[in-house]
Amino acid sequence: MAHTPTDHGHPVQLGDGLAVSPLGFGGMALTPVYGDVDPAEALRTLHHAVDAGVSFIDTADIYGGGSNEELISQLLKERRAEIQLATKFALVGTPADGYTDIRGDAEYVRQAVDRSLQRLGTDVIDLYYMHRRDVRVPIEETVGAMAELVQQGKVKHLGLSEVTAQELRDASAVHPISAVQSEWSIWSRDVERNVVPAAAELGVGFVPYSPLGRGFLTGTVDTSSLGEKDFRRNIPRFAPDAASANQAVVDTVRSVAEQLNATPAQVALAWLFAQGKQLGLPVVPIPGTRKAARIDENLGALGLDLTPAHLAVLAAASDAVVGSRSANPTWVSEGRE
Numbered sequence: 001m002a003h004t005p006t007d008h009g010h011p012v013q014l015g016d017g018l019a020v021s022p023l024g025f026g027g028m029a030l031t032p033v034y035g036d037v038d039p040a041e042a043l044r045t046l047h048h049a050v051d052a053g054v055s056f057i058d059t060a061d062i063y064g065g066g067s068n069e070e071l072i073s074q075l076l077k078e079r080r081a082e083i084q085l086a087t088k089f090a091l092v093g094t095p096a097d098g099y100t101d102i103r104g105d106a107e108y109v110r111q112a113v114d115r116s117l118q119r120l121g122t123d124v125i126d127l128y129y130m131h132r133r134d135v136r137v138p139i140e141e142t143v144g145a146m147a148e149l150v151q152q153g154k155v156k157h158l159g160l161s162e163v164t165a166q167e168l169r170d171a172s173a174v175h176p177i178s179a180v181q182s183e184w185s186i187w188s189r190d191v192e193r194n195v196v197p198a199a200a201e202l203g204v205g206f207v208p209y210s211p212l213g214r215g216f217l218t219g220t221v222d223t224s225s226l227g228e229k230d231f232r233r234n235i236p237r238f239a240p241d242a243a244s245a246n247q248a249v250v251d252t253v254r255s256v257a258e259q260l261n262a263t264p265a266q267v268a269l270a271w272l273f274a275q276g277k278q279l280g281l282p283v284v285p286i287p288g289t290r291k292a293a294r295i296d297e298n299l300g301a302l303g304l305d306l307t308p309a310h311l312a313v314l315a316a317a318s319d320a321v322v323g324s325r326s327a328n329p330t331w332v333s334e335g336r337e
């Protein structure tokens with residue numbers, strides 16, 4: 001049975017004065033990446049998120065080759081004022097068909113933002129992220145171009161995805177950074193070594209992506225029957241041998257959930273809130289789902305307290321995870337530290 005608190009919480013302050021709902025919504029899989037999607041259901045799910053108080057909505061220019069931003073535009077058309085809108089630039093290609101390049105040069109930043117604004121049908125983006133670091137370009141150039149967008153009023157706040165601690169420090173010297181968005185969950189803890197402490201020190205919020213381990217931590221993903229175009233096929237820890245070893249972490253999450261009368265997804269999210277609390281770091285995960293009911297379930301994680309004993313059991317399970325979290329290890333922060 002799901003844990004169901006009645007209070008969905010107050011807005012959370014990320015860095016640079018950006019206030020967002022305490023749980024966000026990841027829109028990536030509302031265009032095909034982990035399987036087929038019914039566009040009408042996707043739009044209903046987005047409306048349900050906002051109705052339920054999940055108003056920090058995450059997309060990116062490459063999701064669905066631009067069609068994800070176009071889907072979000074249908075929500076914005078009716079409810080722009082209620083939403084804290086985040087999108088990203090830098091990856092070239094699509095998650096389903098493969099990324100082909102990363103662009104962080106100033107000229108690209110200027111073009112990308114205008115394309116996103118047009119697809120989104122809005123005149124301002126609340127949080128604009130560099131999706132990946134282009135190592136051919138000094139980060140000062142990329143963030144400098146992003147800062148110009150703030151001055152022009154096209155963007156309100158800046159964020160960085162999959163940066164190292166040093167990249168975060170260098171970027172913060174150019175312009176205040178509101179949030180780092182990187183993968184962080186019970187089975188992806190490498191960010192805790194460097195970038196999480198740096199964010200806490202600099203007053204930058206953290207937005208963990210894939211907080212449910214791309215669904216794996218909930219125990220609902222059958223890795224032996226992923227569709228032909230399912231992006232998870234590219235990730236080493238979803239490969240047959242690794243996935244079967246990693247079943248142990250799913251079993252541990254399930255067992256903690258049973259003890260708390262909660263669900264595995266709620267435990268996975270509550271674990272992230274517990275990390276944020278321990279570190280004094282604002283942490284706002286952005287789980288994604290195609291199904292409205294799962295948003296209500298995921299909201300049940302707010303106010304679900306894990307005991308030190310539960311945290312210890314989950315940490316031990318996490319230490320036993322096998323396989324890289326990324327299809328391309330050089331494109332995530334861990335590969336550049």
Ligand SMILES: NC(=O)c1ccc[n+]([C@@H]2O[C@H](COP(=O)([O-])OP(=O)(O)OC[C@H]3O[C@@H](n4cnc5c(N)ncnc54)[C@H](OP(=O)(O)O)[C@@H]3O)[C@@H](O)[C@H]2O)c1
Pocket residue numbers: 025026027028029034058059131161162181182208209210211212213214215216218220265266286287288289290291294297298
């Ligand atoms: N910055 C980056 O590079 C980056 C990379 C990846 C993702 N992201 C962002 O992070 C967001 C979330 O990440 P993600 O979609 O990769 O992974 P996730 O949120 O960890 O997991 C999503 C998967 O979990 C399933 N799910 C959701 N709630 C559930 C529940 N209560 N019980 C059981 N299953 C549940 C969903 O399936 P159903 O749809 O069937 O419910 C979906 O397949 C993305 O949407 C995107 O916005 C960013």
